[in-house]
Amino acid sequence: MNLTIAANINSFLAALVLLTAFGMLVQRRMYGLIHLFAWQGLFLSVSTAIVGFVAGKHHLYISSLLTLSLKVVLLPYILHVLIYRLRIQKEVDTVVNVPLTMLIGIALVIFSYHLTAPVRELSTLVTRSTLAVALATVMIGLLMMITRRHAVTQIIGFLAMENGLFFAATSATYGMPLVVELGVALDILIAAFIFGIFFFHIHTTFDSLDVEKMARLKESD
Amino acid sequence: MMPTPIETASAGVLGLLFIVVLAGIFHRNQRLLLPVCFSLASAASLLTAVAGGWAVGQGLTEQVVMLIGLPDLPFHLRLDPLSGFFLTVIGLLAFFVSVYSIGYVKGFLGKRSVTSLVIFYCLFLAGMFMVVLSDDALIFLISWEVMAAASYFLVVFEDEQVENRRAAFLYMVVAHVGAIAILLSFGVLAGLATGFGSFSGYTFDAMRSARFPVEWATAAFLLSFFGFAAKAGVVPLHVWLPEAHPVAPSNISALMSGVMLKTAIYGIIRITFDLIRFFPWWWGAIVLILGLVSAVMGVLYALMQHDLKRLLAYHSVENIGIILIGIGLAMIFTAFKLPLLAALALTAGIYHTLNHAMFKGLLFMGAGAVLHATHERNMEEMGGLIHLMPWTAVLFLVGCISISALPPFNGFVSEWLTFQAFLLSPSLPSPLLKLLIPMGAALLALTGALAAACFVKAFGVTFLGHWRGHHTPHVREAGWMMRLGMGMAALTCLLLGIFPTLVIGWMDTVSEQLVGTGLGTSAGTLGWMWLTPVAYERASYSGPIVFFGILSVVVAAYLLLHVRPGAIHRVPIWDCGFQKINQRMQYNATSFSMPIRRIFGFLFHVREQVRLSPQTPHPAFPRRIHYYLRVRDRFWGWLYRPVIEASFWISRKVGRLQQGRIQAYLIYSFITIIILLVFVR
Numbered sequence: 001m002n003l004t005i006a007a008n009i010n011s012f013l014a015a016l017v018l019l020t021a022f023g024m025l026v027q028r029r030m031y032g033l034i035h036l037f038a039w040q041g042l043f044l045s046v047s048t049a050i051v052g053f054v055a056g057k058h059h060l061y062i063s064s065l066l067t068l069s070l071k072v073v074l075l076p077y078i079l080h081v082l083i084y085r086l087r088i089q090k091e092v093d094t095v096v097n098v099p100l101t102m103l104i105g106i107a108l109v110i111f112s113y114h115l116t117a118p119v120r121e122l123s124t125l126v127t128r129s130t131l132a133v134a135l136a137t138v139m140i141g142l143l144m145m146i147t148r149r150h151a152v153t154q155i156i157g158f159l160a161m162e163n164g165l166f167f168a169a170t171s172a173t174y175g176m177p178l179v180v181e182l183g184v185a186l187d188i189l190i191a192a193f194i195f196g197i198f199f200f201h202i203h204t205t206f207d208s209l210d211v212e213k214m215a216r217l218k219e220s221d
Numbered sequence: 222m223m224p225t226p227i228e229t230a231s232a233g234v235l236g237l238l239f240i241v242v243l244a245g246i247f248h249r250n251q252r253l254l255l256p257v258c259f260s261l262a263s264a265a266s267l268l269t270a271v272a273g274g275w276a277v278g279q280g281l282t283e284q285v286v287m288l289i290g291l292p293d294l295p296f297h298l299r300l301d302p303l304s305g306f307f308l309t310v311i312g313l314l315a316f317f318v319s320v321y322s323i324g325y326v327k328g329f330l331g332k333r334s335v336t337s338l339v340i341f342y343c344l345f346l347a348g349m350f351m352v353v354l355s356d357d358a359l360i361f362l363i364s365w366e367v368m369a370a371a372s373y374f375l376v377v378f379e380d381e382q383v384e385n386r387r388a389a390f391l392y393m394v395v396a397h398v399g400a401i402a403i404l405l406s407f408g409v410l411a412g413l414a415t416g417f418g419s420f421s422g423y424t425f426d427a428m429r430s431a432r433f434p435v436e437w438a439t440a441a442f443l444l445s446f447f448g449f450a451a452k453a454g455v456v457p458l459h460v461w462l463p464e465a466h467p468v469a470p471s472n473i474s475a476l477m478s479g480v481m482l483k484t485a486i487y488g489i490i491r492i493t494f495d496l497i498r499f500f501p502w503w504w505g506a507i508v509l510i511l512g513l514v515s516a517v518m519g520v521l522y523a524l525m526q527h528d529l530k531r532l533l534a535y536h537s538v539e540n541i542g543i544i545l546i547g548i549g550l551a552m553i554f555t556a557f558k559l560p561l562l563a564a565l566a567l568t569a570g571i572y573h574t575l576n577h578a579m580f581k582g583l584l585f586m587g588a589g590a591v592l593h594a595t596h597e598r599n600m601e602e603m604g605g606l607i608h609l610m611p612w613t614a615v616l617f618l619v620g621c622i623s624i625s626a627l628p629p630f631n632g633f634v635s636e637w638l639t640f641q642a643f644l645l646s647p648s649l650p651s652p653l654l655k656l657l658i659p660m661g662a663a664l665l666a667l668t669g670a671l672a673a674a675c676f677v678k679a680f681g682v683t684f685l686g687h688w689r690g691h692h693t694p695h696v697r698e699a700g701w702m703m704r705l706g707m708g709m710a711a712l713t714c715l716l717l718g719i720f721p722t723l724v725i726g727w728m729d730t731v732s733e734q735l736v737g738t739g740l741g742t743s744a745g746t747l748g749w750m751w752l753t754p755v756a757y758e759r760a761s762y763s764g765p766i767v768f769f770g771i772l773s774v775v776v777a778a779y780l781l782l783h784v785r786p787g788a789i790h791r792v793p794i795w796d797c798g799f800q801k802i803n804q805r806m807q808y809n810a811t812s813f814s815m816p817i818r819r820i821f822g823f824l825f826h827v828r829e830q831v832r833l834s835p836q837t838p839h840p841a842f843p844r845r846i847h848y849y850l851r852v853r854d855r856f857w858g859w860l861y862r863p864v865i866e867a868s869f870w871i872s873r874k875v876g877r878l879q880q881g882r883i884q885a886y887l888i889y890s891f892i893t894i895i896i897l898l899v900f901v902r
Contacts, residue, residue, distance in 0.1 A: 095884060111895075111898075115898055139891075139894075142887065142890075142891050142894075143891070145884075145887050146884050146887045146888050146891060147884075149884075154883070216881075
């Protein structure tokens with residue numbers, strides 16, 4: 001596989017990652033959201049594997065496998081169980097309406113392209129064009145956390161941000177050292193477990209997972 | 222090997238720290254803890270005072286680099302005549318007060334644990350000693366904060382009363398605002414001394430050898446003056462003083478008023494005369510004007526009080542003003558290169574520092590003895606105590622005479638010197654100053670007269686006349702230790718008043734160090750009997766002769782009255798020629814100060830109401846009359862209320878940021894990230 005094809009495939013996968021990010025921004029159903037998250041993980045994992053193949057960095061295969069097992073299989077499974085146990089079937093309600101969120105998302109993408117323009121000039125890597133997408137994914141993840149009210153969607157937003165960071169690491173420098181990758185992966189896993197436990201507690205305390213309700217914890221004057 | 226003064230002083234400070242440990246060990250046995258710790262504290266204080274006096278007398282300057290400190294920034298200590306002088310002042314009063322405390326603190330035994338009082342008392346003293354010993358900005362500020370924190374805990378010692386906690390909080394706030402200003406001032410000086418890239422500018426030596434551009438020096442001076450003025454209680458930063466001093470235990474009030482305020486004076490002198498050294502004359506004018514305002518306002522406020530300790534606290538404001546007048550004049554004279562006059566004014570200022578420490582310490586100890594015996598701070602409820610507490614009354618009277626600047630006691634000497642400095646100001650080259658400064662002398666004279674009136678009131682209402690309270694008093698004379706502490710302070714007041722020439726000869730090294738020349742030769746031209754500040758044909762005062770003159774008149778009067786039987790006969794007290802006057806009808810503190818309240822009323826926020834009781838059948842025959850009087854500080858409304866309200870307003874506005882909603886917090890981080898990406902990439 002020569003470099004141009006690899007770069008093209010990589011750009012295509014980046015486009016898919018961005019598409020899933022936007023999909024998550026508009027998806028109102030909980031199960032749909034988790035499926036989109038799993039798809040994003042899959043694209044990420046494939047992209048990592050291709051980059052590893054082209055650049056000859058074999059530790060990226062391990063990262064890719066880790067991503068596949070964690071973000072495509074394990075985390076969606078945990079979230080599934082969570083939703084099933086807590087019986088959160090209803091649609092996700094948003095704070096800001098969907099079209100406006102989309103517009104903000106588009107603005108963020110343009111902004112990140114603008115921001116990474118100097119890097120694209122200087123970099124010689126195959127993956128240089130995808131850095132903007134990675135940054136945009138991070139910011140869209142944060143935007144998702146801001147616009148959603150449900151605690152589970154906030155976690156998905158957080159995990160999507162992590163996906164973006166991972167993507168940025170692969171595209172900017174061909175991935176972080178393996179030790180760091182392993183550490184991050186473990187952190188994510190632990191975080192997911194902790195979130196799960198906390199959700200049960202929050203649910204029993206507030207009878208809901210709506211973070212707006214937590215405003216009651218504020219000390220009033 | 223002979224120890225050097227600085228070793229002796231350090232031993233004193235270490236001794237105080239040792240007592241802190243000891244107090245922790247003796248915590249279980251309060252009865253033993255009290256005499257052991259306070260007598261050790263008095264010994265340590267005396268040791269430090271001796272070390273200071275030694276350094277002043279010999280004119281020695283010693284420096285030590287301590288083994289401890291921050292990494293690469295060791296602490297420096299230095300004992301020179303200026304710090305030695307303040308060590309003597311602090312140590313001497315601390316000695317008297319420690320002796321007094323052995324008796325005074327007994328009053329708390331059985332009511333509450335005094336361990337914390339002992340611990341913070343020693344830390345407080347150690348902090349004050351270290352402030353004057355320190356020779357770099359770091360240890361200075363650390364000691365300054367130790368002193369402030371320890372005194373906070375002492376003020377709040379009787380913490381079950383809301384009033385005490387409020388006063389201590391106010392004190393803490395003012396102390397910290399001041400400390401921030403001092404910190405900034407040292408930052409400016411240290412930065413300019415060696416450049417902002419180096420850290421070695423924090424030592425006072427580096428600042429001493431640097432030459433500062435005048436605008437930065439002015440910034441540093443104004444900041445540090447603000448900070449020290451807040452500590453010293455200069456008007457308008459005095460509001461904490463009348464709140465904090467009355468609520469502290471009286472031995473602590475004596476120390477706070479007597480010597481803690483003096484550390485601020487020390488700071489002002491150290492920064493201007495020693496570290497910055499070259500300054501324009503108008504710095505002195507600022508100090509002089511604020512000194513005059515403090516002196517006049519302080520005494521007027523004091524006249525309005527009927528709480529004995531509050532009255533004394535306001536007098537501290539007045540006396541700090543008088544000290545600052547001396548220092549301000551010295552700064553003006555130095556700026557115009559008149560070293561002899563500067564030496565005179567500086568000597569007047571620091572002599573008054575020493576005197577004020579002694580007589581204010583004495584007065585607070587006396588007030589403490591009265592409080593201890595009567596459990597009453599309000600003068601309107603006292604009276605006639607001279608019969609029940611003759612010792613305390615006589616010693617308190619000595620303090621009153623001293624603070625009213627009457628010969629032969631010490632207050633007279635220093636105020637007289639300040640007047641001499643004022644009267645010599647026509648030799649200044651600027652015609653404007655020539656005209657304006659003598660007007661300050663008039664204000665100082667007014668202050669002296671009002672102070673005398675105020676102490677006639679304080680002594681008269683407390684100790685003379687009849688008991689005014691509702692219940693018959695069970696008052697006992699103060700214990701021996703308390704009397705001993707007060708007696709030594711009173712004796713010092715007398716000696717400082719009788720032998721001023723010797724004292725000035727001793728402390729001449731201070732003005733030699735700071736303004737380059739001393740008064741020693743001109744002051745003692747006619748020997749130790751006569752004090753001739755500049756030249757004998759100009760003005761002279763002889764303490765011993767005045768003392769023996771007064772003493773012989775008193776002895777003659779006593780003999781004349783007691784030799785003839787029947788020359789003395791007792792009549793009802795204070796009945797003003799009426800018969801059957803009762804104790805509620807006598808002259809009291811409020812009525813005494815009424816004329817002054819009428820004249821100077823515009824300076825205060827006075828609310829006065831006379832109301833007949835509702836059951837009165839006809840206004841001509843009132844059954845009962847209610848008199849309501851409240852005198853308040855105008856500065857509170859002018860200066861402090863707006864600041865307090867503004868800070869609450871800002872807090873409420875900032876408090877809106879805290880929404881309690883996760884989304885809001887996420888938006889804050891999101892916006893921060895975006896802004897950083899836009900501007901800092």
